[in-house]
Amino acid sequence: MKTVTLKINGTEHTAEVSPRTLLVHLIRENFSMTGTHIGCDTSSCGACTILIDGKSAKSCTILAVQADGTEIITVEGLATAEGLHPIQEGFHLNHALHCGFCTAGVMLRAVELLEKNPNPTEEEIRWGISGNLCRCTGYNNIVKAIQWASAKMQGKELPSTEPVFV
Amino acid sequence: MGHSKKRKEDARFIQGKGNYVDDVKLPGMLYMDIVRSPYAYAKIKSIDSSKALEIPGVVAVVTGKDLEKYNLHWMPTLMSDTQMVLPTDTVMYQAQEVAAVIATDRYIARDGKEAVIVEYETMKPLMDPFDALDPEAPVLRSDKEGKTDNHIWHWEVGDKEKTDDIFSNADITVKQQMHIPRIHVASIETCGCVASYDKVENHLTMYMTTQAPHAIRTVIALVAGHVGLTEEKIRVISPDIGGGFGGKVPVYPGYVIAIAVSFLTGSPIKWIEDRSENLQADSFARDYHITAEMAGTSDGKIQATRFKVLADHGYTDASANPSKFPTGLFSIGTGSYDYGAAYMEADAVYTNKPPGGVAYRCSFRVTEAVHAIERMTDMFAKKAGKDPAQLRMENFIKKEDFPWASPTGWSYDSGDYHAGLKLAMDTVGYDELRIEQAQLRKEGKLMGIGISTFTEVVGAGPSKDFDILGIKMFDSAEIRVHPTGKAIARFGTKSQGQGHETTYAQIIAEELGIPMEHIQIEEGDTDTAPYGLGTYASRSTPTAGAAAAMAARKLRDKAKKIAAHLLEVSEQDLEWEPGKFFVKGAPEKVKTIQEIVFAAYTNHPEGMEGGFEATHYYDPPNLTFPSGAYICVVDVDPETCDIKVRRFVAIDDCGNIINPMIVQGQVHGGLTQGIAPAMYEELIYDEAGNILNGTFMDYLVPTAVESPNWETGHTVTPAPHHPIGAKGVGESPTVGAPPAIVNAIVDAVAHLGIKHLEIPVTPFKLYKELKAVGYFNQQEA
Ligand code: FES
Ligand code: FES
Numbered sequence: 014m015k016t017v018t019l020k021i022n023g024t025e026h027t028a029e030v031s032p033r034t035l036l037v038h039l040i041r042e043n044f045s046m047t048g049t050h051i052g053c054d055t056s057s058c059g060a061c062t063i064l065i066d067g068k069s070a071k072s073c074t075i076l077a078v079q080a081d082g083t084e085i086i087t088v089e090g091l092a093t094a095e096g097l098h099p100i101q102e103g104f105h106l107n108h109a110l111h112c113g114f115c116t117a118g119v120m121l122r123a124v125e126l127l128e129k130n131p132n133p134t135e136e137e138i139r140w141g142i143s144g145n146l147c148r149c150t151g152y153n154n155i156v157k158a159i160q161w162a163s164a165k166m167q168g169k170e171l172p173s174t175e176p177v178f179v
Numbered sequence: 180m181g182h183s184k185k186r187k188e189d190a191r192f193i194q195g196k197g198n199y200v201d202d203v204k205l206p207g208m209l210y211m212d213i214v215r216s217p218y219a220y221a222k223i224k225s226i227d228s229s230k231a232l233e234i235p236g237v238v239a240v241v242t243g244k245d246l247e248k249y250n251l252h253w254m255p256t257l258m259s260d261t262q263m264v265l266p267t268d269t270v271m272y273q274a275q276e277v278a279a280v281i282a283t284d285r286y287i288a289r290d291g292k293e294a295v296i297v298e299y300e301t302m303k304p305l306m307d308p309f310d311a312l313d314p315e316a317p318v319l320r321s322d323k324e325g326k327t328d329n330h331i332w333h334w335e336v337g338d339k340e341k342t343d344d345i346f347s348n349a350d351i352t353v354k355q356q357m358h359i360p361r362i363h364v365a366s367i368e369t370c371g372c373v374a375s376y377d378k379v380e381n382h383l384t385m386y387m388t389t390q391a392p393h394a395i396r397t398v399i400a401l402v403a404g405h406v407g408l409t410e411e412k413i414r415v416i417s418p419d420i421g422g423g424f425g426g427k428v429p430v431y432p433g434y435v436i437a438i439a440v441s442f443l444t445g446s447p448i449k450w451i452e453d454r455s456e457n458l459q460a461d462s463f464a465r466d467y468h469i470t471a472e473m474a475g476t477s478d479g480k481i482q483a484t485r486f487k488v489l490a491d492h493g494y495t496d497a498s499a500n501p502s503k504f505p506t507g508l509f510s511i512g513t514g515s516y517d518y519g520a521a522y523m524e525a526d527a528v529y530t531n532k533p534p535g536g537v538a539y540r541c542s543f544r545v546t547e548a549v550h551a552i553e554r555m556t557d558m559f560a561k562k563a564g565k566d567p568a569q570l571r572m573e574n575f576i577k578k579e580d581f582p583w584a585s586p587t588g589w590s591y592d593s594g595d596y597h598a599g600l601k602l603a604m605d606t607v608g609y610d611e612l613r614i615e616q617a618q619l620r621k622e623g624k625l626m627g628i629g630i631s632t633f634t635e636v637v638g639a640g641p642s643k644d645f646d647i648l649g650i651k652m653f654d655s656a657e658i659r660v661h662p663t664g665k666a667i668a669r670f671g672t673k674s675q676g677q678g679h680e681t682t683y684a685q686i687i688a689e690e691l692g693i694p695m696e697h698i699q700i701e702e703g704d705t706d707t708a709p710y711g712l713g714t715y716a717s718r719s720t721p722t723a724g725a726a727a728a729m730a731a732r733k734l735r736d737k738a739k740k741i742a743a744h745l746l747e748v749s750e751q752d753l754e755w756e757p758g759k760f761f762v763k764g765a766p767e768k769v770k771t772i773q774e775i776v777f778a779a780y781t782n783h784p785e786g787m788e789g790g791f792e793a794t795h796y797y798d799p800p801n802l803t804f805p806s807g808a809y810i811c812v813v814d815v816d817p818e819t820c821d822i823k824v825r826r827f828v829a830i831d832d833c834g835n836i837i838n839p840m841i842v843q844g845q846v847h848g849g850l851t852q853g854i855a856p857a858m859y860e861e862l863i864y865d866e867a868g869n870i871l872n873g874t875f876m877d878y879l880v881p882t883a884v885e886s887p888n889w890e891t892g893h894t895v896t897p898a899p900h901h902p903i904g905a906k907g908v909g910e911s912p913t914v915g916a917p918p919a920i921v922n923a924i925v926d927a928v929a930h931l932g933i934k935h936l937e938i939p940v941t942p943f944k945l946y947k948e949l950k951a952v953g954y955f956n957q958q959e960a
Contacts, residue, residue: 047202048195052367053454057875088195101193112676113192114367114421139883151847152883178843
């Protein structure tokens, strides 16, 4: 057993884990934060995406012990006392989720994307989230949601959230 | 109605507060993992669990022989076939469940699984459904008494003689053999459960990823009644579901083993499958081999179609069809066209592949039928020398001819196919595209335009024809309005992302005038929700949505009586406006729905029952027939054969629309699940029965990069028999998109001599076809 201490969403957590424990299981089972999901066993789907020291990472492919001493943000930590994170608002207002299973991962990936590239093109957004699979939405509205969040985070005029459905 | 209200359910999902089955944690819970067969067909010589049981934390290893003692080693399928829960002697497909390991945590359960030693004696598997028909072929289901071949059932519909007659005299006939490959729903959440049996209360709570919780409860009661688990002792809870698409309708062995083990140990048992297990063992979809034919006149009038199907069901028929429809609603395959003769037949066979045949985002085999008819329509147009859009326009059933009796027995309720195709053509700029295409061809560039104008059949269904295991396919709604005028409504369906909490609330809000924010929607708990057959086959809005409207109307009738009593007028003098009754000609004499509901609890008329609740079980008089006109434009790289979808315009007609935002979202998602089998996805097996792409590394679910920017729109032809004129839409795009895409790719290379392409059309497949017609020689020369 190894002791792991890390900061999740601003709060310090410690656990005794066996060295083979995956970070995603540490978060979901030891710390009971179940907003981070598991959708595959080949690092392909991105449902488990979190931010580790500001960088998006697939928590199913990292051992808990490797994350010792890091600062982690999960979906539970996106909103603040002031309210929802713009990416959360963007997803809601643009209908960028159906079943919600992929949503946490895509949002966290998008947060990093927008940090690095506040004004991504549609193409950059699509490539940027290509490590995240969504089986429900067809991605159109995920792209719109990220564009909306990009505008909001920069204090720009917000694009319409009415669907264009001729 | 018709408002793009933002979804009520989003709040929990965007904040990580959804509650999916793997989030359920119970005290004393044990974990189950499953040992699976590496072989497609083998005898089990021995199973040695001793090493596994030595591992600290491994509690038990369960085999078929253990279940046999309780007669739980086999279970019925929804199609009245039989399926092994765990085998006692033979495995029938690769990845089949062989034994279950129970342990105190999921890592230890996995260790235990690796430590179970199974000795097999392999046999040569039967992988090709055509080989399965060979009289010399080994009989796979020798467990069935008297079974002498691999044939499961034969089905036919239509007028064979009349159809054959037309074919022998027709000016033009076209014929094509095509395969609609085996694919997988691949919802991002896999399947799983927590089975929790309470020995003291003799009560089972089953948290389970199921689209049909009520039906599942009944099935458990039927299978486990003999060990004392009767239906009132079973509670099935379907929590938030991470996508279903038909794959969460069947009962998988893992669920049954978890129940059995919980029953025997008294501990809650959690079983969550891996993605690879999900792809390799859970129900597949499609896998129809179709010989399709169309006959018509030289000027392009369709006269008849003839389809012959060979269905590969794997080792058991575990389809999820209504009982009387072994091929589902495949007989919708005459399409949107006006002609009088069709004949369809199908045969199903056993092979050494996983069982299934689920309705993957499809109203039971409609996808297969639509692919065949839309491909044939294009081939026929080509042979008749007509533009495929024009030929469709000339053959469509006319708006005024509805209700229309199809040659295979359906009564199409309504449609306006001309309007849909016209809107699609205008939106995409069809005529300009044809001009551009001619120009590009001169430059040696490959561009194609493909159309699909399909008719769906959804909302199963009228109880006279539709049942599952004898249970009629109605669905239900129960509305309870509290004294302060706020409501809770419960349904027999189960959302898996479709947004029921929003749409149902909108329907009730519209009918009763209670703001939707104050209407809470619940589904998925068999202890509280009224009985219903669940959510699949685009049936929720057509059935439960109708039930919501009907139940609300019962309440409105009651409200009228109360309002008359309160206003001291007769009911005839009252007029309704959403949210209030007022006296005709005296609008100041008014009672709001909130006042009326309060009175139902505090001051109701003498002789009237108190309270304000209603339930309705809606038995649809007919199915609904949504339709669509889709146009796809592709560019093909003449060197790499890479195919790029440049545009895709989807015009859907799902009748009256409750929430355009949700409908459009459904269309986007369905289209991506349409491009998937058209260009990327197929479960591939080798001759030895090995699956070659059973993980997300090689089973290619489209990402945001492969998915084009979908352009969507709609026409509205209300369903005449539905209380709110809605038709259901969730599946139309999955059904309609593949032939539009393939028709476009074929169109891009038709002038080079290619008549047909099998899906998925990958660059390599296209390269081989182009090479075969000598395309690359010409280029070099
Ligand atoms: S769970 Fe699929 S990438 Fe982590
Ligand atoms: S919303 Fe269901 S997988 Fe993305």
